[in-house]
Amino acid sequence: MQQPVTVHPFQALEPTVQSEISRYTKRLSFKKGETLFSGDEILRYFYIVLNGKIKSYQLNLENGKEQTIFVYREGDMFDTIVLLDGQVHDVMYEALEDSEVMQLPMEEVRELLRTNEAFNRMFFPYLAQQMRHMEELATDLSLYSTAERLIKLLLENLDPNNRLKYNLIQGLSNTEIAKLIGTVRHVVERHLKALKADGTIETKNRNVQILDATKLLDKLKLF
Numbered sequence: 148m149q150q151p152v153t154v155h156p157f158q159a160l161e162p163t164v165q166s167e168i169s170r171y172t173k174r175l176s177f178k179k180g181e182t183l184f185s186g187d188e189i190l191r192y193f194y195i196v197l198n199g200k201i202k203s204y205q206l207n208l209e210n211g212k213e214q215t216i217f218v219y220r221e222g223d224m225f226d227t228i229v230l231l232d233g234q235v236h237d238v239m240y241e242a243l244e245d246s247e248v249m250q251l252p253m254e255e256v257r258e259l260l261r262t263n264e265a266f267n268r269m270f271f272p273y274l275a276q277q278m279r280h281m282e283e284l285a286t287d288l289s290l291y292s293t294a295e296r297l298i299k300l301l302l303e304n305l306d307p308n309n310r311l312k313y314n315l316i317q318g319l320s321n322t323e324i325a326k327l328i329g330t331v332r333h334v335v336e337r338h339l340k341a342l343k344a345d346g347t348i349e350t351k352n353r354n355v356q357i358l359d360a361t362k363l364l365d366k367l368k369l370f
Contacts, residue, residue, distance in 0.1 A: 159265045173250045183240035193256040196223045199246025203238045215326040296328040
């Protein structure tokens with residue numbers, strides 16, 4: 148007998164509901180660098196990350212500039228926008244590392260929203276986090292310099308209360324970090340080099356360690 152699939156979004160649900168959900172879910176695996184989904188898959192299915200990292204992004208085909216919108220990790224859900232409005236969402240998806248997701252028919256998840264209070268108590272605060280993230284991204288791109296955006300990202304990466312940013316950049320290349328803050332790799336590398344030179348951070352094997360968070364905060368205030 149198939150065992151219920153239990154990940155963060157469903158842990159609060161009754162075992163009978165979890166068992167019902169397991170009947171119509173599939174586990175999908177993606178290799179690092181693989182582009183996800185084609186056609187109307189994102190309209191028909193809802194996804195929950197079981198492990199790995201998957202980014203959603205938008206791409207300007209004329210100049211090749213790319214902006215990362217989200218990096219989804221264990222327990223993250225997408226596409227919440229399509230779930231709510233049923234319209235095409237103009238974003239692309241790529242696996243940043245080997246990843247596994249749970250695929251659920253979109254209509255079944257909409258039925259959970261209509262009928263299951265426990266799911267709603269989990270889903271809507273999570274949706275609010277995504278909306279707040281989008282608001283902050285738009286504000287950062289509009290109001291802050293590249294150096295400020297990078298410092299903010301480094302500080303948010305340390306904050307366990309920031310669910311969508313905590314430990315986000317660990318293991319990411321400088322190219323992917325640049326796409327998170329709306330710039331290019333060589334600009335990020337220049338700023339990281341300056342921060343390393345004054346003893347604020349150190350980097351090793353795609354990991355950034357903050358040596359002096361107070362100094363980093365002071366730099367942010369100076370801009």
